[in-house]
Amino acid sequence: xxxxxxxxxxxxxxxxxxxxxxxxxxxxVFEESDGAVVYRGERDGLHTRVFLTSNGLATYETKDLxxxxxxxxxxxxxxxxVVTANDITEYMKVVMAALSHFHPQIAERSTHLTHGMxxxxxxxxxxxxKGNILRAVDVLEAxxxxxxxxxxxxxxxxxxxxxxxxxxxxxxxGDIVYDPDESVSLTGSSGPYLQYAHARARSILAKSKTxxxxxxxxxxxxxxxxxxxxxxxxxxxEAVTELAPHRICTYLYELSQVFxxxxxxxxxxxxxxxxxxxxxxxxxxxTLKRGLSVLGIAAPDRI
Numbered sequence: 674x675x676x677x678x679x680x681x682x683x684x685x686x687x688x689x690x691x692x693x694x695x696x697x698x699x700x701x702v703f704e705e706s707d708g709a710v711v712y713r714g715e716r717d718g719l720h721t722r723v724f725l726t727s728n729g730l731a732t733y734e735t736k737d738l739x740x741x742x743x744x745x746x747x748x749x750x751x752x753x754x755v756v757t758a759n760d761i762t763e764y765m766k767v768v769m770a771a772l773s774h775f776h777p778q779i780a781e782r783s784t785h786l787t788h789g790m791x792x793x794x795x796x797x798x799x800x801x802x803k804g805n806i807l808r809a810v811d812v813l814e815a816x817x818x819x820x821x822x823x824x825x826x827x828x829x830x831x832x833x834x835x836x837x838x839x840x841x842x843x844x845x846x847g848d849i850v851y852d853p854d855e856s857v858s859l860t861g862s863s864g865p866y867l868q869y870a871h872a873r874a875r876s877i878l879a880k881s882k883t884x885x886x887x888x889x890x891x892x893x894x895x896x897x898x899x900x901x902x903x904x905x906x907x908x909x910x911e912a913v914t915e916l917a918p919h920r921i922c923t924y925l926y927e928l929s930q931v932f933x934x935x936x937x938x939x940x941x942x943x944x945x946x947x948x949x950x951x952x953x954x955x956x957x958x959x960t961l962k963r964g965l966s967v968l969g970i971a972a973p974d975r976i
Contacts, residue, residue: 754784761787784916823854831865835857841922874954888946905963925964
């Protein structure tokens with residue numbers, strides 16, 4: 674997973690945001706109210722929010738304007754995705770509505786996505802407002818403990834795969850119930866299971882010295898596997914268009930199930946069709962690796 678390219682601290686976003694609000698005030702985008710500067714969202718079917726306090730201080734709304742403008746100045750983006758918790762949906766609608774009056778291009782190219790809260794299996798919902806925040810380190814510790822109990826050894830790549838996949842396989846928007854034991858399991862729809870599936874395919878390839886050879890004369894199980902493999906590009910394209918990474922998770926798990934049925938019913942190494950079947954195993958392993966890479970999950974050759 675690539676590191677963050679740039680950070681925008683509030684200390685740097687407040688000033689351009691304040692300047693934008695003051696300019697918007699002269700253009701009647703904003704108006705004064707009891708000494709403060711507000712945006713009357715009711716005209717857009719929204720609600721009124723304060724952008725500058727009566728003391729002239731920038732609110733979060735103004736700082737978010739500053740972030741949007743600084744990102745535009747830095748990247749001239751085709752699309753900007755702003756990801757927040759569900760509880761500030763209406764807040765962001767007002768911010769984007771205000772932005773559209775003086776920077777319509779930025780507003781048009783910005784998309785607000787929301788997510789729910791994380792719950793531990795059997796536990797209460799975690800809320801930042803209530804102060805009982807479930808920290809990232811808490812999730813990491815829970816997954817690490819569950820993995821250690823299962824494998825008996827530290828496996829940081831497996832732990833990260835477990836957490837990432839457990840979150841990404843959920844449709845964006847709702848709360849997530851995180852079960853550490855389920856997430857590290859080597860059975861069912863989990864990141865470690867797909868890592869194991871990839872390692873297993875690489876192991877099959879390593880057992881043979883036969884040269885791979887693609888064949889157009891396929892048997893039913895081979896054709897079924899190839900048809901599933903051919904769906905990869907379509908699924909990824911749909912996931913990108915719909916901003917739905919869970920589609921890739923579902924596809925990779927279903928692909929592994931199709932391969933399992935193929936492998937249970939068809940000998941690969943030592944069969945007269947070894948060369949053709951090895952080519953399918955190679956394509957399967959490569960597809961798993963590409964898909965996991967899209968999800969930011971490592972695909973080790975051994976686990």
